[in-house]
Amino acid sequence: MRVIIVGAGEVGQTIANTLTATHEVVVIERDGELVEELTYDIDALVIQGDGTDLSTLQEAGIQDAEMVIASTDDDEVNIVTCGAAKTTGDVFTIARVKRHSLLLTWQGTEGAFGVDFMASSNLLTAEAIFRLSGFPGAQDVDSFIGGLVRMAEFEVYEDSPIVEQTVSDADRYDSLTFAALFRDDELIIPRGDTRIHSGDRVVVIGSSDSVGEFATDTVRAGNSDIEEVVIVGGTEIGFQTARLFAEHGYRPHVIEQDHDRAREIAEELPNASVWEHDATDMSFLKREHMDEADMVVAALGHDDRNLLVSILAKKLGVDRTISLIENTAYAELFEAVGIDVAISPREETAEEIIRFTRNDRTEKIAMLEHDLAEVLEVEIGPESEIVGLTIADAANEFPDCVVIGAISRGGKFVIPRGDTVFEAGDHVVLFTETSVLDDVTKLV
Secondary structure, eight states, rough: EEEEOOOSSSHHHHHHHHHHSSSSEEEEEOOOOHHHHHHHSSSSEEEEEEETHHHHHHTTTGGGGGGEEOOSSSSHHHHHHHHHHHHHHSSSEEEEOOOHHHHHHHHHTGGGOOOSSEEEEEHHHHHHHHHHHHTEEEEEEEEEEEGTTTEEEEOOOOOOOTTTOOOHHOOOOOTTEEEEEEETTEEEOOOOTTBTTTTTTTEEEEEHHHHHHHIIIIOOOOOOOOOEEEEOOOHHHHHHHHHHHHHHTTTOEEOOOOOOHHHHHHHHHHEEEEEOOOOTTHHHHHHHHHOOOSSEEOOOOOOOHHHHHHHHHHHTSSSSEEOOOOGGGHHHHHHHHHOOOOOOOHHHHHHHHHHHGGTTTEEEEEEEETEEEEEEEOOOOTTOTTTTTTTHHTTTSSSOOOOEEEEEEEEEEOOOOTBBOOOTTTEEEEEEEEGHHHHHHHHH
C-alpha cells in the first residue's frame, strides 16, 4: 500500500519508521534541513513541499496512494491537506488534530472536512492518563475488545512479592497471561521457569479484574487506589484529563496560574476544584496538602516545568506522578529521576493512526517500549490458517515471540489454554515483537 505522510515531526517520523518495512511510504515536509536529514535516516521517499498544495501531492504520487496521513503540528493544515487529497479520488484520509472542538465537529457531521478518520492528540493523551489511574503501579495500560480485556505494563520493584519467583509461581490468576518481560534492552518471552528480577518490566494481558488484582496485590506493596488527583496545568490536555476524571465521579484538583484560564476551567468543570497559583511554589503545595494526593499529573506546556513539578510532588511524598513529555528522547531521563510515567502525546497519536495501516482484521494496537513490541486485537477470519487449530498447535505456525493473551468469543472472555481451539470470528489479543508483525498478521 502506498501511504503519503504529510509532516515529518515526531508523529510523522514514528509512523513512517513503523510503515516502511511493509508499505511504500512517501513523506512530505516543508523544512528543507529536515528533509535532507530524513532522506538518509528513513527508507522512504522524502519530498520538500506543502501538503496542502495539489501539485506537491501529485509529485508524491497521490493518484496511486491508498492513504494520506496529515500529521503536522497545525490542525488547520492537516484538515486542508485531507480536503486537497480528497479532490484527487477516493483516498483514505487521516488528520491529526489537537483541539477537541474540531473532533466534536467532525464526529457530528459525516464526512466533514474530507477527513475519514480524525485523531485528537489531547483527548488520546487524557484517556491514556485516566486508564493509568485504574491500575496502581502501571506504566502503560490499554483496553481491548470494548474493555473486556486489559493490557498493562508494570515495573517490578525490590519490595514486590514476585521478585525472584518463577512465572509459574507468580501466575496466581485464572484470567491473566504473562506476555513478556523487558529486562534493560532485552525482550524475554516468559516460560514457566523464567525467573522475575527486580527492575524487570512485566507485560500482562487479561480480564480487567485480574489485571487490577495483579496490580494491587503483586507488583508493589503499599500502592493504593487513586482517589485524590491533582492536575497541574490548564492546558487542553490538562483540561481534558480533569474532565474525564470528573465524568467518572472524581473531584479532581486543577492548578492553573493564568487567571482567565483558571476561571474558564472552573466554569466548564463545576465538579473540579481549580486553584489559581504557581504549582512550583513549595509553600503553596504544602499549604494545600499536595502530599495527600494519590496522583499528580504534570500537564504544563513545557517539558522542563513538567519535570520540576513532578520532582516537587515526589519530594512532598506523592506516590504516583505522571508527566507529559513533548520530546520523547526525555522519557528515560524522566523515569530515571523517579517520575513514575512519562507520556508522549505524539506517541499516543501515532499509535492510534498506525492501526489503520494494519490488515482489515486488526481492531486495535498498543505499541510498547517505543514500538519494540506490540499488543494487537485481531479478528480471526474464516480463511485464517489457524482456524481449527489449538493454541498449542498454532504455536508451531507463529514466530516464537508471539503470546496469545486473551480471546473473546461471542462477547465472552475465553481463558487461552493450550487446548483452546481457534474459531472464525474470535477476537484475539496477542503480544508480538514488531519485527515479525507482518508474518503474524498474515496467519490471522
